Amino acid sequence: MRVFKDAGHLFRFAGLFLVAFLLFLLVRGRVVPKSFGEYGHYRGNAIRDIAALPVRFAGHQACATCHADVEEVKQKGKHAGVNCEACHGPLAKHTDDPGTLTPPKLDTAALCVRCHAASAARPRNFPQIAEDHFGGVACETCHQPHSPAVDAGGAQ
Amino acid sequence: MTISRRHLLIMLPAAAVAWKYVLAGTPESAPNYRKSEHWWSMLIDIPECIGCGNCVRACQAENDVPDGFFRTWVEMYHVSDENMVNPVVISPDGGKEGFPAVAKEDEGKYFFVPKLCNHCADSPCTQVCPVGATFITPDGVVLIDQTYCLGCAYCVQACPYGCRYIHPEKKVADKCTLCYHRITKGLTTACCESCPTGARQLADLKNPNDPIHEFLKTHSVQVLKPQLATGAKVFYNALDGSVR
Amino acid sequence: MSGVEGYMYPNEITLYWSILIVLYPYITGLVAGAFILASLERIFHVEAVKPTYRLALLTALSFLLVAPLPLQFHLGHPERSFEMYFTPHDTSAMAMFGYVYLWYLMAVLVFEIWLDYRRDIVLRSQRRKGMLRWIYKIMTLGSSNISVRSLHIDERVGWVVTLIGIPSAFLLHGYVGFIFGSVKANPWWSSPMMPVVFIFSAMVSGIACVMVLYMAVTRLRRKTIDMQCVDTIARYLFYTFIIDFSLEMLDLAHRVYEADESFRSLDFMVHTKLFFSQIVLQIYVGTLVPLLLLAITQVTKLPEIVRKRLYAIAGGLTLIGIFAMRWNVVIGGQLFSKSFLGYTTYKMALATREGLLMSIALTLLPLGILWVLVKLLPPWPEENGTKAAGMSI
Structure with missing residues (x-):
């Protein structure tokens, strides 16, 4: 028990890490685009966005x-x-x-x-x-x- | 070069469906393109290239390429007999307005080499992108997500062919998309559409009826810098050893 | 476009990695080097360098805080840099930067400094008044336990952190070398030697930096320089420098002897556009001269004042030499065409986001941060601490 008491400040430091990590996960869930990872490590919608560009040469x-x-x-x-x-x-x-x-x-x-x-x-x-x-x-x-x-x- | 673009177009599975939308002027709503059924590449027939610069101009018109930067460009090689490893290369304004005429008496050989993104299967540029802003699509085209790109330029450094640049206004990486917005609608690329001699041919390696298969079987075809093992998919017919 | 000789691929004429990207490995190298010096005392029990232990840690921290800034300013879209944390691409050496950086900053440097200073922080949080009191209070994380036992635990944990810190410092800078060394498209960079050379040059620059800083700071404080300490640092600087130089020369000899397809082009570049920065600054002024000066101090018995002068000159030249080395890697790697047929020119801007003024500011910023850190957490607590305590009572 004494050890825990005297190492208490270390747990406070570790707690900081934990809070930062949870915050990171929270923000990550909100910020990463929904279609990311649809086909690979990129935004799947990017393919559709580029495919939808208008053509200039009719063919x-x-x-x-x-x-x-x-x-x-x-x-x-x-x-x-x-x-x-x-x-x-x-x-x-x-x-x-x-x-x-x-x-x-x-x-x-x-x-x-x-x-x-x-x-x-x-x-x-x-x-x-x-x-x-x-x-x-x-x-x-x-x-x-x-x-x-x-x-x-x-x-x- | 005997492949007619007409044949090619008719053979594309998506083309028939997309066609009425193209004719109606609304190709963007063409449905039924299946990514898994294609593996895009390009064939460049060097003996057919006349250095007119049509492809460069067409690319700039189709894709709003900024001045001084090139998604495709044409180089003119001059290789003299005594110095094969040290060719003289020019590409004034990317060959956009053609090349100065060469008089007959000049010694050595001359030829044109159109360049563009090689849409490498094992692409060094997509490998280094830190965030997944550039990638190879399931149908084999290397694209850039310009809404996600940081503009760190690591991919520019990693491309052995000099195909990438940082867009001066958008501040993101930019390069050839193999006219992804056209080929997914059954059209060919702007450069192939406007090439008067058929020196450039869009090809679909997954389509068994694509004339590229016959061509690859019957010609000496090479990719650029094969020693770097990038899996380049732009195939050059009759490529001279001096081309870098 | 002017400044082009021979043939460049048209997109290669503009050069994208500017002086800021030169600064980035330079600053990261100083961090890694300073930390390695600090660990000498802690892990390898080189007691002589103890006077620089805390200063080295604070130096490492202040440079580390600035290290990502050049990258940030160089990005076309700095506001998107968070993507590096949220969707890091596992095949990209650069993607790991964010994580290696955070690990090194928080788990190694900040933690080690906090453990080492905790007693001082707690004492100050009780003695100081006003704003400062609150700053120290926050830094205690609400724990004022400075019992013998807790300090003993700190000591043990700190030792482990330093032990982990050494490979971490190697990782931090080795990976910076890997960013360049793994680009197969660029023969000037592509080399497995690159990370190793980067680690050793980092140690050289970091040790030189702390040595010069220690002498300068001690002079400013009007104290006497601990000559045994500086002599020891200089000796380590000399040894690491010899290893570093041998590795670089090995790389060079290998390139010259193999003379592959890129050699003609690179050789020409070294003899023209890079002649001043590579041959003159990096090799002669920045390496051979300081090595010679350090060698003199090793083999002869010189009076203290001469040794001090020689160390200061050698240290300063070393810092210039390592900067030139970073310049030659980063800028040199972009001056030649990947067609090996031509060369472009780097035109440094002055007052732009990636210009000279910005890079000067970013070089001075760590010194400013260090000044604040030294005020807040004096590396020489003895008399400063008692004086301050005396005043507040």
């Missing part, structure tokens, strides 16, 4: 639903594998409500060279044009962008 199938004619021309030409938004940019707003956003006309002089300007760094079999290739004349004079071979005819 080529959305384009093809309305613009079947363009798609048909494209499928016959060299640009069959190039998706619409690769050149026209993100247009989910347009597919949402075609009336609110009309895709802007593209400047072929700037657009075509992004891929086709000659550079030894590009794959050899990829069609490339030298800088002096019909300098000054707009590309679509000879090449219809949706089906670019010359014999396919330029813009009508």
